[in-house]
Structure formats: C-alpha cells, structure tokens
Amino acid sequence: MKWKERVGLAMAVSVVLLTSVLVLDIRYASSGGRAEQTDAGFILPALRHGTARQKEGRQFQRQFLDKQPAVKEPENPVIPSRTATVNNEELELGVVASNATLNDDDPAAQHSNNEQGSKVDVVRDLLKGKRSQSTNDETYKNAEDDGDLDHLKSQFKDLMKYISPAELSRPVKGNLRELDVTVQRLRNVSLSDDATSWEKFHVSISKEELYHEDDPMIDELLQDMATLEFYNISQKEGGTQLKLVIEFAPGGMAMLKPMRFPREQETLPNHFYFTDYERHNAEIAAFHLDRIMGFRRAPPVVGRLVNMTTELYALATGELLRTFFISPAQNLCFHGKCSYYCDTGHAICGHPDQMEASLAAFLPDKEFVPRKTWRHPWRRSYHKRKKAQWEEDDQYCDQVRQLPPYNEGRRLVDLIDLAIFDFLAGNMDRHHYETLSLFGNQTFPIHLDQGRAFGRAKHDEMSILAPLYQCCLVRRTTLATLLRFHHGPFRLSTLMRKSLARDPLDPILAAGHFVAMDRRVAITLRVIRHCLSRHEADQVIVGLADWKDRFSHTGS
Ligand SMILES: Nc1ncnc2c1ncn2[C@@H]1O[C@H](COP(=O)(O)OP(=O)(O)OP(=O)(O)O)[C@@H](O)[C@H]1O
Numbered sequence: 001m002k003w004k005e006r007v008g009l010a011m012a013v014s015v016v017l018l019t020s021v022l023v024l025d026i027r028y029a030s031s032g033g034r035a036e037q038t039d040a041g042f043i044l045p046a047l048r049h050g051t052a053r054q055k056e057g058r059q060f061q062r063q064f065l066d067k068q069p070a071v072k073e074p075e076n077p078v079i080p081s082r083t084a085t086v087n088n089e090e091l092e093l094g095v096v097a098s099n100a101t102l103n104d105d106d107p108a109a110q111h112s113n114n115e116q117g118s119k120v121d122v123v124r125d126l127l128k129g130k131r132s133q134s135t136n137d138e139t140y141k142n143a144e145d146d147g148d149l150d151h152l153k154s155q156f157k158d159l160m161k162y163i164s165p166a167e168l169s170r171p172v173k174g175n176l177r178e179l180d181v182t183v184q185r186l187r188n189v190s191l192s193d194d195a196t197s198w199e200k201f202h203v204s205i206s207k208e209e210l211y212h213e214d215d216p217m218i219d220e221l222l223q224d225m226a227t228l229e230f231y232n233i234s235q236k237e238g239g240t241q242l243k244l245v246i247e248f249a250p251g252g253m254a255m256l257k258p259m260r261f262p263r264e265q266e267t268l269p270n271h272f273y274f275t276d277y278e279r280h281n282a283e284i285a286a287f288h289l290d291r292i293m294g295f296r297r298a299p300p301v302v303g304r305l306v307n308m309t310t311e312l313y314a315l316a317t318g319e320l321l322r323t324f325f326i327s328p329a330q331n332l333c334f335h336g337k338c339s340y341y342c343d344t345g346h347a348i349c350g351h352p353d354q355m356e357a358s359l360a361a362f363l364p365d366k367e368f369v370p371r372k373t374w375r376h377p378w379r380r381s382y383h384k385r386k387k388a389q390w391e392e393d394d395q396y397c398d399q400v401r402q403l404p405p406y407n408e409g410r411r412l413v414d415l416i417d418l419a420i421f422d423f424l425a426g427n428m429d430r431h432h433y434e435t436l437s438l439f440g441n442q443t444f445p446i447h448l449d450q451g452r453a454f455g456r457a458k459h460d461e462m463s464i465l466a467p468l469y470q471c472c473l474v475r476r477t478t479l480a481t482l483l484r485f486h487h488g489p490f491r492l493s494t495l496m497r498k499s500l501a502r503d504p505l506d507p508i509l510a511a512g513h514f515v516a517m518d519r520r521v522a523i524t525l526r527v528i529r530h531c532l533s534r535h536e537a538d539q540v541i542v543g544l545a546d547w548k549d550r551f552s553h554t555g556s
C-alpha cells in the first residue's frame, strides 16, 4: 500500500469510529431523555431537560451540531414582488390627493420621501401647500429641545376653539359612561385573595376600555410577564407568522413574538405590508402608544430577554421542538411551523441563546368572555396587484355609514381612532378587528396585532388615514389629545420615550420613529383642518355639541 493510500485509509477509519461514538452518544441520551430529530439534525436532550447535562450538552452542540448534514431548502420561499413601483400604486390616495389645499409653515411637515416623485409626494405637497424643502432629520428635532414651543402653539390656532385650554395640559377624560359595565359584573364573579394579575385584568375589563387609567394592576401584570417562570410553551395556531403561547406557573398566559432583526432594520423595500416581518418591539411600542393616546384598547405588552435553552428549548415538544437547531455561527435557532417565514432560511436565532421577545397578556378565554371578529371596512386587498374598493372610491364612507354597526353609535368613530393610532405607528396591517360580544355592539374594538407597525420611520403612509379623510369624522377628545401632543410641553415623542423607558428592553424604538410620530401628529391635524374647511364643525367633530353645552355651563 502506498503512503498516500495508508493515510487515506487511516482517515476513513477514524471518521467511521467518530460517527459510531456520536451515534452511541445520541442513543444513550435518548434512553434517558427525549432525543428528537430536528430539521438540521439531533440536539441532545440534556439541553431540553434541566441543568444536569446542560454543560455537556452545550459542548456537544458547539462541537457537532453545525456539522450535521446540510439543512433542507426553505419550505416556504417568499416570492418577492416583481416591481418596486407596485408599492407606489398601493399608496395611491383618494380624497386628500384631489382636494387638499392646505398651507401652513409647520416645520414638522417638511418630511422627506425616499421615493422621489411618488404619488405620496404629490399628496404631501398638497397637504403642505408647497414642495418639501428638506430631507434632513434635523428639521424634525423635538420642539422642546429647541425651546420652540411658542412656534408650535402658533400653529393650529384655528383648531383650538374646539377644545378647552386645560385639555392641553392633561389627558382628556373621554366620555366613558359605562366604565362600571365590567366582565366582573356581567359574569358575576368574585376574585379570591390570591387572584393572579391576569385574573384581576380579565374581570376589570369594561365596556369602555381594557383596563382603567392608572390601575396598578397593569404594572403588576407587566412585571409578572417579564419575570415569572415559563411553565409551558406551544405554538399559536392561526395567524401567518410564528408566535408562541406562554403559560406561566401560577396560571396566566402571554403571546410571545420573537425578535428577528435589530431595531434599525426597516421594512424591506420590496416587501408589501402583508409580507413584512412582525416586530416584537412594534408590539411593545404600540401598547404604550395606545395607552398614551388614552384609548386603553390594546392588551398590555412587555419586552423580555428570553433564554432560549432553558425557557424555550427545554419546554418545547413535538413539531416545534423539531425545528430547533444550531446555526453555523453556533447560535441556538428555531423556526416553528407557520405559513410565513417558518423555515430554516428565516429561523429565529439567539445570541448565542439569548433572544428578545414581546409578551402580550392574553385576553380572557373565549369560553368565559366571547369575542366577535369583524372584517375591517378599510381592509387592504392583501394582494400585490389588486386594490380595495376604498382605494379607488372617494365616496366609500357614504356606503359604510349606511351599514350596521357603522350606521349608529360609536363604531365608526372608534375605527377612526384606530386609523389615527395606526397612522402614528405606521401600521398598514389592519384586516380584521375584534370586540367583546359580552358588551354588545356599543363597545370598543380591541387594538390587537400591531406587529407590523414602526417599519418605516421616514415614510408617512397617508392611506392609513383613509377612514378619517374619507368620512371627515373625529372624536373631539381625540382632537384634543392630538393638539396636546403637538403643542407640548410634553410632545408625543417625549411621552413615548418616558413610557418606553420603563420596559426591560428599552430602548424599544430607533430614534427616527420618535421624530416620525411627532411629524404624523401634525399631518393628522392638517387632515382634520382640511375636513373642517369643507364641512360644518358639528358634522366633523363628534361630541362637539355636548362639550359646548357643558363648557358654556361650567366654563371648564
Ligand atoms: N393578547 C391576545 N389574547 C388573546 N388572543 C390573542 C391575543 N393577541 C392575538 N390573539 C389572537 O391571535 C390571533 C393572531 O394574533 P396576531 O394577529 O397578533 O398574529 P398574526 O400572525 O399577525 O396574525 P395575522 O397574520 O392573522 O395578522 C389574533 O387574531 C387573535 O384572535
């Protein structure tokens, strides 16, 4: 035998021996624990169950798991859009584009647009009254940083006559008449002394809001979700992207959305609103925004740094478990099973096994408090070439106003609140909404699923405001809130920064989003002003007559 052949033979023998050792190790492990095959190979059960074999297991995965046979092709390749221009088509606007004749010198209006010459540019110019001058972020510095509050106050003076000056300095009290109509009352339940924060949350939900302003129970719930030990995890059925249902030992559940990308990564330019990734930080920020706006219609959400080894892998079973693997960079990853982005090419990976996530408090069980799902009248087409009717018909709102439940009561104006909330957050993904059927139809829509908000800080998606500019309808209290955000001294960006600072994963948003929110407040106010230039104030501002009555009596 030649020297080269001998070396070759020796190497072949050692490969065979090494493989047998590996196989034996796995067999051994599987007799004690539950070795499971993943898409990318085997993972030692030691990782899954407790700490005894954990160190050894980690060493094993470091050494070998990335050397397993090549991973499968992604099961679910995402088909990219063919042309970038389709995006602009989606952004076409109706009534604002054709009618806007607004003009003011709000520096916040001078926003940039990456898509030169798009239809959105046209709308922006119309709203602005002249071509945007600046593409520089400096333009949108917070006013309080500049000591420039007087300048802000000089704007929208025309809108000030619909609110009282006191409403600029503190959150407005909505006209919440039925705060005492609660789950507790309608279901006739009482709480035990050792009730969990979830139980307290559930029974206190009212016909008007999910939780009461300043209720300390919400902080308790956030704290619990951020710190309590996970007891069980499973994949959330339904929905398009991966979500986990977390159960905590004392009872109580949360919906987990994992972090996929750093905060700075924006919606990919070729992604539609319906192919965009969900962002855990968007869920967190949207909860804070909803609360700051005084709606309290979004379930509480908190950020948490999750240990994937001990908190996820150790508890995963079945199909979910089989999707865990170690990446070539030695990070622990998994992808779960769902219809979008649940494959090896779009796996969620830790550093090496630490992962940020958002945890949203579960609403009460549907058996206990049933919910009704409604199709949103301003739903987008969710198709890369088709448009929805409202995108082409400026009179669309006239039809909606005829239909129950939009023909009477609060629902239509609630959807306009929701549109303003979504516009501030940049969320285009509002296809359905839910209400608690226990409370009938005259109750709020729950603000659920904000995972696709905060995707583009420099882009203002005007079409999100379609319910506002097509119906020309807004609650007086929402107008007061927007004016307060605009005038300061605590502008929306300041309030958001302060509120988000309490989250364990702060900073939650990249800086550009704070600038964007202040800018969008001003844009929304200009749209309302535009409506007021075309319609009687009583027709536009809901609750104006009531307030005038009260104001003339009390003077406050
Ligand atoms: N906090 C919650 N408590 C109870 N159920 C919830 C909660 N959040 C969401 N759900 C339910 O789970 C469903 C899916 O959640 P979500 O909409 O956030 O995920 P998604 O993947 O974005 O779904 P989709 O792709 O359908 O938009 C919701 O329609 C809702 O019925």
Ligand SMILES: [Mn+2]
Residues within 6 Å of the ligand: 429, 449, 451
């Ligand atoms: Mn969604």
